[in-house]
Amino acid sequence: MNQIRISQSVIERIYEIPVEKIMRTDVVRVSPGAMMSELKYAVKENNYACIPVLEGEKLIGQISIEGYIDWLTSDLGDVPVSEIMDIKYKTLHPDEPVITAVKELELIGLRGLPVVENESEKFLGVICRCTMMEGVLAELDMNDKKEEQKDDCLFSNIQSSSALVTLSYIVKQKPLEYGGEISSSIRADLYKLGLPGSIVRRTAIAAYEAEMNLLSYAGGGLFTINLNEEILDMKIEDRGPGIPDVEKAMEPGYSTAPDWVRELGFGAGMGLQNIKNCSDNFKIESRIGEGTVLQVNINLEDK
Ligand SMILES: Nc1ncnc2c1ncn2[C@@H]1O[C@H](COP(=O)(O)OP(=O)(O)OP(=O)(O)O)[C@@H](O)[C@H]1O
Ligand SMILES: [Mg+2]
Incomplete structure (x- = not known):
């Protein structure tokens, strides 16, 4: 099958869109006492993605299209939804970047994922594979319009080329x-400083x-961004276990991600390569038992 090549700038923008912006909120929901035979409409209406099962506003289960087909082809007869629904399933949070949803849907081969509020598990909507593209395109269009309107930013008023701003962020x-969360704060802060969208996105x-790697492998770490008019210099350091073979770790597709990381849709072995692709200059240094330091430089001139 021919693969569509998506331009880097579109990929960069997809990282910026939170799940809540493109989730469907008008999906059909059912109660646990509803009968399986009543779900035909919901299956179609929800674009063959999942059917959320709610108690009050709380998500307590879901019927996947695969689960529905299994029931149809079984000889269980008409039973309540509560007997068939999945109770172990993936959910998304509204502020997660849409790229997480893309990775999950692709890697696990799902047609849809429910979105719930961070702690209360209140049901908010569904990310459907088949309507995701429409939502992403609409958001990209909106973002373009917003960016065009930005002109009075702090950084555009700084005249001296030696002006230096340092931002630090701790990843717990x-x-x-x-x-x-930290990469979202970095993005928001860089926009406030008036950096161009293309630089902020990269x-x-x-x-x-880098933040996901700190959480997956290093138990947290520290970001330091130094900025002057010519260069953005982002250092990411941790005191984790270090990387035994850095050259190998840089190879696309190489991953030592444990099962719990893979189950969350990560572990494709693309992260470090992606960081390098976003940099004009990239350095990685790692010592076993001491930790890892990444240095990402992005030129600000002529952008
Ligand atoms: N900060 C770190 N500390 C220790 N090991 C790391 C660190 N960052 C990356 N690694 C190692 O390098 C490998 C490759 O990292 P990379 O980010 O490219 O891929 P991944 O995290 O496995 O998958 P993906 O980023 O695509 O979800 C990881 O599997 C891990 O073994
Ligand atoms: Mg990674």
Whole structure:
């Protein structure tokens, strides 16, 4: 099958869109007491993605299209949804970047994923594989319009080429599902400083991949961004176990991600390569038992 090549700038923008911007909120939901025979409409209406099962506003289960077909072809007869629904399933959070949803849907081969509020598990919507593209395109268009309107930014008023701004961010260890917060803050702060969208996007992607690696392998770490008019210099350091073979780790597709990381849709072995692709200059240094330091330089001139 021919693969469509998506341009780097579109990929960069996809990293910026949070799941809540493109989730479908008008999906059909059912209660656990509904009968399986009543789901035909919901299956179609929800674009053959999942059917959320709610108690009040809380998501307590889901019927996947695969589960529905299994039931149809079984000899169980008409039974309540609660007997068939999955109770172990992946969910997305509204502020996760849409790229997480893309990775999950592709890697696990799902047609849709429910989106729930961070702690309460309140059901918010569904990311459907077949409507995701429409949502992404609409968001990209909106973002373009917003960027065009930006002109009064702090950095555009700084005249001296030696002006230096330092930003630091601590990445604390937490479940990978909640990762992406620091790279979102970095993106927001760089926009506030008035850096062009293309620079902010490249930095935010590199930061996102590095943040996920800090959470997956190193137990957290530190970002330091030094900025003058010519260069953005982002250092990411950790005191994790270090990387035994850096050359190998840089190879696309190489990953030592444990099962719990893969189950969350990561571990394709693309992160470090992606960070390098976003950099004008990239350096990685790692010592076993001491930790890893990444240096990402992005030129700001002529952009
Ligand atoms: N900060 C780190 N500390 C220790 N090991 C790391 C660190 N960052 C990366 N690695 C190692 O390098 C490998 C490759 O990392 P990379 O980010 O390219 O891929 P991945 O994290 O396995 O998958 P993906 O990023 O595509 O989800 C990892 O599997 C891990 O073994
Ligand atoms: Mg990675």
